[in-house]
Amino acid sequence: MTYQSTLVEPPMLRLRPALQGAVAILPLCLAVLPWGILAGSMAIQSGMTGAEGLGMSAIVFAGASQLVAMGMIKSGAGLLAILVSTFFVTAQHFLYGLRLRECIAPLPLRWRVVLAFLLTDELFALTGNQGPARFNRWYALGAGLAFYLCWFFATLLGVIAASSVSNLDSYGLDFSIAATFIAIVVPMIRNLPVLACVLTALVLSIGLHHYQVPGALIITTVAAMVVGLLCSRGQA
């Protein structure tokens, strides 16, 4: 493993890509706003204080697992059960790490720690297909930080709104994230293997959710990737 020497870039080479990253993730920030509001209001509904709701968004910073955990806290689940489900609900991050390994592993420790902390589904959606040649740490940092701030403030909005608007979860706030991911995935479908991969993921995710299989997300993801690989073998 070769370590990149810590190059000191001139300010322009840091600020510009960081700003570009922040701008590139703006549509995803917009889409996560309703989700963050949902997370904030769910926290209040599940009996947590506003500070705890905000703390969860600031420390855990993983929307799906936060919503699951708050549902479990509300229903009185034990600590261990919550932690096990957190592990499975966020297991797709192993794949993100593997995929971005060539880009991030050679960086100094503080970069790895910060970028790993900021590595959400959304940041991965933005940087996952860049590859080592195009990957820019400042771009990823700018995007990740912008998204983090947005998530935090959306949660804050949700915490505030929870006391004035009732039944926030009946407004369909979760559709925004589906719309965003569709907008990202559809342009990627340029050949049969990707199409097969996407269709597998769609059918399997719905089927496994129906039967409440634990770790459904990671099982679905890996299976869909394998289908994609098998189909591309036939082509190549």
Place this chain on the structure above:
Amino acid sequence: MIWLTIVLMGVIVFFNRYCFLAPSLPVRLSQRMRTLLGFSVPAVLTAICGPIIAFNGDEWRALPENPYLWAAVFAVVLAFFLRNMLAVVVLSMLMFTLLRALF
């Protein structure tokens, strides 16, 4: 107790995120593995979408008056012709709101 839960959740999520980014982990990616990982973005994003569209918590969303489904179909068609993420997100959210008012 809640704070302990939050901190431990944070530790687990960070572990999952950092795990394969650690250079000390002896992982060499073969060409096949790279091809496989190339499918990770569409696979995981679709796998997140599916249940949102089809389920309300543990229950199936009613068919055919499921605004999630038709707005998602609308988003797919829109994204196919209009390769602008922001426009697709905004327009399909508008369509979603419209459908919700309708059903």
